[in-house]
Structure formats: C-alpha cells, structure tokens
Amino acid sequence: MSRAEHPFPWLAITLHWHNMFLTRIACVLSLLCLAACDRLPESYPPPEQRKPVAGLDPVADSRAMLVSMDSSAADLLIVKDIYGGSGIPWRWTKQEPTVRVPLLSTENLKFSTDFALWDDGFKVTGPLEISFLVNGKLLDKVRYDTPGDKHFEKPVPADWLAGNNEATVALSIDKLYTAPKDGAKFGVILTRLGLKP
C-alpha cells in the first residue's frame, strides 16, 4: 500500500520512519536516565542533639502511674479483685486488688494508695492487716485498728522495677467482709492505687 492510498497518510509517514523515531526515543530516555544518575550522599554531619530524656514531672507523671478509680481508663489497668463501677470516685475491692501501671522511671518512686475501711464492715471483721505489694514483692504490711480513710505511701526500691516497662501494684487484705444477703466478699473501698514520684 502506497502512502497516498493509506487511510491515515500521517501514520504511513510515521511508520516509514518508525525505526528512527524509536531510536530517538530510546536515546532521549537513556539520556534522561543518565541525567538522573546523581549519587545520594553517603556521609553526613552529626544531627541536632536530642536532650536527655526528661526526669519525672511530679504532677503529670503521678497521674500516669497512679490509678484513680473514677478514671475512664481504670478498667484497662485493673488486673484483678476490684469491682466494676463508673461515675463514682471509689470502688469496692476483693482480697487482692491489683493494678498495672506504666513505669515512667524506676527510681525515686513511692507506692501510694488511698482507701477507706467501712465502719459497718469493720465491726464484723475487726482490725485488718494489709500487705502492700509491688511486682509480687512485699513492700510493707500494716495493721489497721480503726475504720475510716487511710493513706499509705512508701518508697519502692529501684531494683524491684529496673528493666521493666510496667509494674503491678497490689494490696493484700487478710480478712474480708461477707455480705449476709448474697455472700459477696468485700475488702476495702479503694480510691487510688499506684506509684508516684
């Protein structure tokens, strides 16, 4: 078929020259590729220096490591023996209320808890002995002879926490109050439990 007879004469001409055209395209593309072959840098100056990880912030960090029973996140941090509840600042416990807390440091931390011994229950159980545990280790044991609000705080040895990202903090109550109606067991009324700087 001659060019004149071709339905698309422009294409016939193009076809005639297509080899040359393709060669040109190949050359242009090769040049483009070569132009792109600049090397990435392989040595660098020292970067901006980061400041050492900041020490503990007494306010912000005590919030992170101390579990408040009115917190919406408390359920995620409770390991066992704390009754469910929401909208009130305290919860009943069972025998060994335990929470899991993040360790923002392993040094200069104190076990801290606020709880109450219920008057009516205390009349039944009598004086209570409560053990304070960190990662299963006994930090202290205290005998409470009176009901009412209690606060306990004591430094935790750093080597009990070293190498961990989180710690379990627990109370262990020697005697429980048993509700006469349904036999449910109750320990203390817990407001806060955890660690603080």
Add this chain to the structure above:
Amino acid sequence: MIDVIPILFSALFTLATAWSLGMLLLRGLALSFYVWEQRLCAFVVGSACLSEIMFALSATHLVHRGVLLVLGLAIIGYAAYSGAFRSQGKAFAPLAPLWRWTFMAVFAAFTWYSFFNALAPEHSSDGMAYHLSEVLIYRQAHGFPLITNDVYANLSQGIELLFLFAFDFGRHSAATLVHYSFLIALAFLVLCYGRRIGRPAVGVAGAIVTYTCPVLLRDATVAYIDVALAAVLFALFYLLQIWDESRDSKLLIPIGVLAGFGYAVKYTAFLAVPYAVGFVAWKVWRAHKPLLRPVITVALLAAVMILPWMAKNRIEVANPLSPLANHIFPNPYVHISFEEEWRSYLSTYGIPSGWQIPLELTVKGGQLGGFLGPLFLLTPLALLALRFREGRQLLFAGLLFVCTYFSNIGTRFLIPMVPFVSLALALAVANLPWLLFVMLAANMVLCWPDMYLTYCTPGAWRVEGIPVEAALRIQPEDEYLSQDPDYKIVRMMGRVVPPGNVIFAIGQGGRSYLPRELLTGYQSAANEVKQDILWTGVVAGYQPVRTLRFDFPPRAFRKLRVVLKGREPKDQWSMAELRVYDGLRELPRDPAWRLTAHPNPWDVQLAFDNSPVTRWRSWQPASPGMYVEVDFPSPQRATSVVVESSYDKVNGEIALEGMGTDGQWTTVSDHPAASLHPIRTNLRRAATAELKARGIGYVWIRPGDPDADDFFRYPAAWGLVLAGQEGGGRLYRIQ
C-alpha cells in the same frame, strides 16, 4: 439515582477514549482483522496508549479535568471524523444456536451479578489502601508528586493511570468500571480466539469459564488490576498468533506496545517482553528471514512502555525496579529486610504445607485470597490439548505468564493463566461436544455466586449478593460504605484530624477515602524507622541496655570506625549511640565531623543524635565488614569509644578500627568491655516526641498491633491524648 450518571459517563468516556486511540492505531496500520477482534484488540491497545499519555500528563503535572476532557473529546472526535469506527474486515461465521444461546444466557446472568457489584461504591481492601489512594494523590497533585514513603507508589501503575482518567469525573466507582470492562473484553477476546481457530465451541466454553471464574469475577468488580493484566497478556498472545499467520510486520507495533504495557500494569508481567521478542525471533529465524528488524521493533516499543516507569523510580527513589532489587540498587527508601520479609511472606502466605495450595486455589480460597473454581481441579486435563498446535501455544503462554507465581502464591497471581487454561481445557475435550457441554454446565452451576458457600471457606474473597440499590445510589453511598470497618475508620480520622496533619499507623488503611496523609509502618524505609522508634519506647529488646567500651592508650585519629565481626542471618546489626571520649570527657559532636555507615549510610545520624529511642540499623542480615564510621576534620585525640546498643548477641561482636595520621587503618581493639544498664526512664514519651519531630501528629493503634495494649492502658505515659476511636482501634494525638 442521578449520582450514577457521572460515574457511568466517566467510565464510558475513559473506555471510549481508549478504544478510539486503539482504533486509530489499528486502522491506521491497515491491519487485517476480523471485525470483533479488531474492536477488542483496539480497546486493549488503546488502553496502553491512553495510559502512556496519562503518564506524560502526570509527569508534567497537567492532569486537570479540562485537559482530560479536551483530550478525550479530541481523540474520540478525530477517530469519528477519520472514520476509524467504520467496521472493516471479515465477520466470523455465525455461532451454532446452541452455543450462541448458551453464551448469551450465561453472559447475561453473570453480568447482572457482576455489573452491579462493579458499580456499587468501591471498598476493596487494596483498592482503598493503594490502587485508588495513589490515584487520589495524583489527582490532587495534578500528576506525580514525589512519594518516597509508600512502596506501592513505586510499583508500575499502568492501569491506575486509566483509573486516574476516570476518577477525575466519576471517582472510585468509575475506576472500578474501567477495570470491569477488561473482564468483558477478555471474555470476548477468548470467544473470538476460538472462532478464529475454527473452534467456536471451544471459544464459547473458554469465554464462559473465564468470565465465570470466581476470582476473576471478584477482582474485576473492584479497583484492582489483575484482570486488566490478564486481558493485556491474552491480547498480546492473540496478536502474536495473528502475526504468525499473516507475518504482517505492522502488527509488531501493537505487539511491542502490549508486551511493554504488561510490565507497566504489573511487574510480574515482565515476562511478556521475552515472550513476545522470543516468539517473533523464533518464528522469523525458522522462516529464514532477517531477524534484527522485527525483534528490535518489538523490543524498542516494549521499552517505550517500560522505561518511563523505570526512569520515574530511578529519579524518585533511586531504584528503577523499586520496591524490588534493593540489593542491586541500595537506596534510602526501601529496606532490603523489607523486601526479603515481603517475599518470604508472599511465597507462603503462612500456609504450613504446599499440599494445601491446590485445594485453596481452586475450592477453598480462604488463605490465598479467592478461588478459581472447582473446574480448575481438572487443569492437568488441559495437557490433552498439547496434541493441537493451538493447545501447545496456549499452554506455553499460560505457563510462561505464571512463572512468577511462586514469588506470590495469592490466587490473584494466577489470573493471567485463566483464559489460557480455560481454552486449553475446552480444546482438550473439543472432540466430545457433549462432554464439553456437561463440563460447562457443571461449571456454570458451581460458579454461580450463590453456590460458592457450598464449598469455599466462609471468609474467602468473593462476590456476595447483588447490591442493586447501592449501585444505583438509591442507598446513599456513605450508608453502604459504612458497613466496611476500614471505611468507618478513615471517616472518623477525616473528621477528627485537622487538614495538614499526618497520621501514623502500623497496618494499612482505606486511604482512598481519607483526605489526610496516612503513613503505614511497613510501607517505606522512613516509616519502618518511625515504627522502630515507636516500639523502642516499650519493647525491651529494642532498648539500648548494653554498653560496649573500647579503651586504648591516647592516640590521634583521622577516622574511627566500629566494625562488625559477627554474622547472624536472622538478625540485624544496630547501634543506638556511638560516643568518642578523650579521657573522661566525651568529644562534642562537631558539625564538621562526617559520619557514614555501611550498609545503610542514610540513617547513620541516628547513632549520633543522643536519643535512646533512635538507632542505626543495618536493615539487612548482619554480616562481617559492616561498619559505622566517624571522619574527623583534623586528627583527633581519643582514649575510648563507647557503643550503646540493644542486647542482641550480634551487637556485641564488634571491633574498633582507627586511621592514624599516617592514613593507615589498624585495629585498635577487638575486645570491648561490656556492661548492662537497665533503662530507668520512660522511653514512651521520648518515642512519641521523636515521631512528632518527624512531622507525625497522630498515631492510630488497632487491637492486633504489637503492644497495642500498652498504648490503650497508658496513653498518658506515651504523651498521647485520645482523639477518636472506631472498631476497637484508637486514634491518639501526640501532645
């Protein structure tokens, strides 16, 4: 329902533009075809041309609605003006009534099912995560922006560029319809092939088996690319067969274009080039004709389709084959370890025994992402087709195109083989028409979507139901899409995260509906570093608890380097900090120092930034000879070097080498004193602060993510504030 109009318009406009281009080319070449095969091949070849034009527009940032409209109208208009649509060529002999009605009935029934699935709002996993999310990015940037933090943007995207053409007018569903059109083209091409070889019943059977194949039906009705690839490869095969008959050298032009377009659609189709070149060379050589010209024509045209993608990757991410071949083209954008882990996973999908694969592929479909249908259990029967020349051609091509299958054993990766095996199976029993019909009838029943659950795994990837109301937008798009958890998540993110903020996630999400930047942990080297930083906040094994100290008599050095002596194929070498001391005083890190490392020099600063949550890593298996080096601007007196690293065994197998004022490297010490220093501070907040310094404003954590519970329990310790939650996952803002 009026919302469907722009979707249908944009899909049809895209298809018409592609078809017009193809008709212009094929008619311009004055090739001899049957009418229907010319139309179908024109669509596939025209798609390749339109994709190439879209590449040029994207590279020059000219992807604007007006430009596309004018371009499309001009191409369609010129084709109509020049008479390119006028039918020429011969018509096939009419089909026998039995086969004609069988084909029409099955085609109509399955089209009813598949068309509405394709038209329904698009919410496929990969479609939302990358096929269309990249398209959305290109549309917003009016072309290719520089993307270095997403490996999927480095893959060839020939079909995605057709999606881009359609997306600008009809968004997601228009793109899906474009993909669906390739299934129709493929089925009719298979039918035409049977008629061309004088076996119309084989063509009908092959077309039906292909069109009804469950994984093709599913894949074609979402914004994936596999069915389009199958159509391209089959069209290539078809054109080569025609060329073999006619030896019309002008056919080599569309052949070359399609051979290269295969690669432009998906890397795994690179074999189309040696296939086409080899086929032409073999036939010409056997005919004792000049070899060079036809071979060069095919190879050069294929190169024209391939090289733009290679050049784009070379320019943007320093690796023409990215995200593969990072050993050959080491670069800061994709880690070698990522490529190895990716390959390793994709070659097994976690399936414990290879014996499970045939059943998974054909019937079960739960673990490999879809199933081919029970008929494909008869694939060995296709070998009977070897007695025919056409059978040998079909089986050779089918086998060649799935040579790469074992690099990714997902069912989708067998889709290119389906039309070839379908035809070969039909050919194998072609001399027994009653058996062919029985086989076909059984296949139609078994592949009817309502029958799938009688044999496949319940969670298998498949079409489910006919969403007519959603397709016609009688059911609002948002309401329909809200059934998809991924869609709900990105909608929540879109509401909560202000524009301009970047979200970091461990796993991929439905980015095609997210008008924010979402970086996924594994999808680039930089993202993997961010993920490493985040996990160092909580994973003890990543934290720099070990100090290795090299003490030596005072000496002046021009360079110091810590060299790895050990080898650990399953571990990487890492270094959190490298410190140089003169006596008790740490040498301040002078801006004039030059730091480097081998391999991965691009991250070397992470070992010199004083941050306990960042570290230089080899990002490939640890091997002797790797090093981290400091080059001092002038000779520097030193008495010790300290390396801080995690407690991996291989990190301890190091030596210190120094270059003295004489310019000679010597080993200074190969016995560092090791000591352990448990982390005594909270690294979580340091990790999120580091992410924030890298431009991340939000972190998205899902329940299955590693250490997700730690984020959920202790957001305050991470310095995170809950910003939103959806489907069990939580979106945190970094304070």
